[in-house]
Amino acid sequence: MKSTAGLPRDDPAWRQKFARQRDEVRSSEGWGYLIAVGDSLIEQIPRALVAEVMPSVGKRFFNAGISGDSLPHVIWRVGQYELQRLKPIYVWILAGTNDIGHHRRTAEEIVALHEALWVEVERQAPQAKIIVNCLLPRVKSADHPYREIISAVNSQLRERCARVGHLFLDVHERFMDAEGGLRIDLMPDELHVNEAGYRVLLTELSKMLANITGVEIA
Secondary structure, X not given: OOOOOOOOOOOHXXXXXXXXXXXXXXXXXXXXXXXXXXXXXXXXXXXXXXXXXXXXXXXHEEEEEOOOOOHHHHHHHHXXXXXXXXXXXXXXXXXXXXXXXXXXXXXXXXXXXXXXXXXXXXXXXXXOEEEEEOOOOOXXXXXXXXXXXXXXXXXXXXXXXXHHOOEEEOOHHHXXXXXXXXXXXXXXXXXXXXXXXXXXXXXXXXXXXXHHHOOOOO
16 A cells, blocks of 8 residues: 655645645634635635535635645645644545546545545544545546546445544535436536536535534525
8 A cells, every 4th residue: 555644745836825724724713613625626615605505604614725636735734734723613525536637546545545634634623523525526428437436435435434433425426417427517627616516515515514413504
């Protein structure tokens, strides 16, 4: 099994973006309700849509996504943020698609990296409940090799979450059509999510939080 250690990216623009996020956390005290961790699928979440779909979360939402990151980059960032300053109630993780597309990692490698990320989140924010999002589908063709890897990752993540007590947010089928193809109305470039797709994603997250708390997150 390959290393599951976190690694920074050798990219000045990336380091500047990370530094801004880190400084925002370090200058904050205890306002976090939901921290979202991941790659571009997190970074590009419209802030106004969060406020619309989950107004009670609204200003207590911290976006820790950076476009292009694979799981080792996310692990490294989480280890540097000092997330305990925000005192989050939930940490929502949506990451791993770049490990397939950019790094050609296997399902087993991706799951092992996810588990390393969970450990780092628990170390940084031990009071927070971890929500692990499934990998979203990508590419239109139902028989593309990515589909098999994504299915294997999601199956293993679901099982590992059940084993250790994390929540698993499975929205995969919401982004598929009746024939098993990708819903282009939600993911027009076959990878990233548009506003309609984010509305679906945030609505499902809101339902999960409501089921946990017994209070509608609206």
